[in-house]
Amino acid sequence: MKNTVGQKTVCIIGLGYVGLPLALLADKNGYITFGIDTDFTKVKMINQRNTPFSDEWIKKSLRKTSLVATTDFNQVKQADVIAICVPTPVHINHKPNLDLVESACCSIGPHLKKGVLVILESTVNPGVTENIILPILEGQSKLICGEDFYLAHCPERINPGDKKWNIVNIPRIVGSFEKTGLARAVAFYRSLIKADIKPMGSLREAEAVKVVENSFRDINIAFVNELAMSFSLLGIDIVNVIDGAATKPFAFLPHYPGCGVGGHCIPVDPYYLIEYAKENGFHHKFLTVARKINNRMPKFTVEQLRVALRDSGLEISGVKVAILGLSYKPEVDDCRESPALAIIRQLEELGASVITYDPHVIEKSTAKSLSDVLTGAQAVVIVTAHAEFRAVTPSMILQHKVKIVVDGRNCLDKDQFLSAGVTYVGIGR
Numbered sequence: 001m002k003n004t005v006g007q008k009t010v011c012i013i014g015l016g017y018v019g020l021p022l023a024l025l026a027d028k029n030g031y032i033t034f035g036i037d038t039d040f041t042k043v044k045m046i047n048q049r050n051t052p053f054s055d056e057w058i059k060k061s062l063r064k065t066s067l068v069a070t071t072d073f074n075q076v077k078q079a080d081v082i083a084i085c086v087p088t089p090v091h092i093n094h095k096p097n098l099d100l101v102e103s104a105c106c107s108i109g110p111h112l113k114k115g116v117l118v119i120l121e122s123t124v125n126p127g128v129t130e131n132i133i134l135p136i137l138e139g140q141s142k143l144i145c146g147e148d149f150y151l152a153h154c155p156e157r158i159n160p161g162d163k164k165w166n167i168v169n170i171p172r173i174v175g176s177f178e179k180t181g182l183a184r185a186v187a188f189y190r191s192l193i194k195a196d197i198k199p200m201g202s203l204r205e206a207e208a209v210k211v212v213e214n215s216f217r218d219i220n221i222a223f224v225n226e227l228a229m230s231f232s233l234l235g236i237d238i239v240n241v242i243d244g245a246a247t248k249p250f251a252f253l254p255h256y257p258g259c260g261v262g263g264h265c266i267p268v269d270p271y272y273l274i275e276y277a278k279e280n281g282f283h284h285k286f287l288t289v290a291r292k293i294n295n296r297m298p299k300f301t302v303e304q305l306r307v308a309l310r311d312s313g314l315e316i317s318g319v320k321v322a323i324l325g326l327s328y329k330p331e332v333d334d335c336r337e338s339p340a341l342a343i344i345r346q347l348e349e350l351g352a353s354v355i356t357y358d359p360h361v362i363e364k365s366t367a368k369s370l371s372d373v374l375t376g377a378q379a380v381v382i383v384t385a386h387a388e389f390r391a392v393t394p395s396m397i398l399q400h401k402v403k404i405v406v407d408g409r410n411c412l413d414k415d416q417f418l419s420a421g422v423t424y425v426g427i428g429r
């Protein structure tokens with residue numbers, strides 16, 4: 001039994017792309033592990049050892065796990081360690097939406113046993129654990145944090161679809177309000193993860209790390225997206241320029257422009273920091289502008305298509321457009337905040353007729369194959385750089401009599417398409 005002394009039973013709240021791997025990993029390392037989710041269908045799938053996600057590691061781990069999934073929060077009273085792994089999206093006005101975290105705390109609070117360690121993995125802004133989570137748990141349990149139970153924050157760092165970095169080898173950071181909670185949380189993660197577990201100076205620092213690391217990515221993407229819009233007017237290929245800059249072995253981290261920034265992290269987490277700082281009297285102008293630039297990319301993409309159609313003598317209204325890709329990034333089936341949604345809406349507002357195809361999201365696709373979606377389309381917009389779309393050739397486009405290809409992920413060979421006589425439009429190239 002590799003687990004830490006006195007922490008035998010683990011309960012994971014939320015069996016999504018974050019919670020389920022953690023539950024499987026705890027079970028694999030000798031903990032008595034159970035997971036609680038409000039989605040009965042997901043609970044049933046997991047108990048039948050069917051994966052709710054297209055993830056190979058999860059599929060393999062499910063085949064040899066003794067993890068029990070349930071919808072019953074009464075089970076919480078058995079747990080020595082509880083990890084809360086529920087989504088923290090934003091509302092339409094970009095304000096943090098902590099409903100699921102608060103609901104999870106209200107559900108577990110009455111069942112906390114003395115000595116339990118509660119870890120929040122969901123992404124939140126600094127101050128949330130102290131000002132929202134702690135009062136709910138103390139109020140519901142009548143226990144005192146730091147004496148009767150312990151509270152820590154270890155922000156999730158799952159990268160869906162990543163073949164190299166996974167829950168076992170990604171370093172983590174942990175923060176707590178006091179030494180015991182910190183030591184126990186560090187020991188828990190060190191018993192699971194073969195990578196550095198860095199204790200932070202405070203719980204607020206741990207909350208800040210996650211929003212900072214994802215805001216860092218958002219501003220870097222905004223930087224190249226702005227360059228793409230500028231270079232598309234200057235006749236410079238931004239992708240070649242970034243690749244050129246990336247030959248500098250230090251102080252340059254390449255990011256690439258595209259038709260938009262989707263997912264549950266990057267377009268969401270900066271707002272947690274922006275809104276929290278605003279409540280405390282500081283306006284993050286730079287983070288806000290970066291969000292605006294990235295949010296503008298779907299419109300920029302649609303405009304590129306409209307101009308290309310006009311230059312070919314076609315008005316966008318009434319044109320049939322094939323959308324290749326619905327998910328927010330390659331080889332995943334997650335459509336949260338995907339730019340496809342904005343692009344489809346804007347095309348339809350302009351009077352275009354839209355047909356969609358995503359091999360990873362077939363249930364939401366209106367066409368069921370690549371050939372199907374290309375048939376009758378006058379234009380194509382690549383929104384997600386799935387392998388199937390990266391393999392599209394000029395002859396496939398020409399044989400379906402498609403006139404224009406807008407490569408929203410710059411994932412095709414521009415010169416190959418141009419020399420084949422296809423009207424190719426990239427993002428900044």
Ligand code: SAJ
Binds near residue numbers: 221329
């Ligand atoms: N994107 C760009 N240009 C880029 C990189 C991404 O337009 O250069 C777009 C993608 O197309 C996608 C969105 O941004 O629509 C987000 O892409 P992502 O690669 O950041 O994928 P995520 O959202 O799964 O981000 C996760 C994050 N991991 C965690 O939050 C634990 C993020 O911190 C990682 O940096 C990222 O994976 C990663 O590096 O792959």
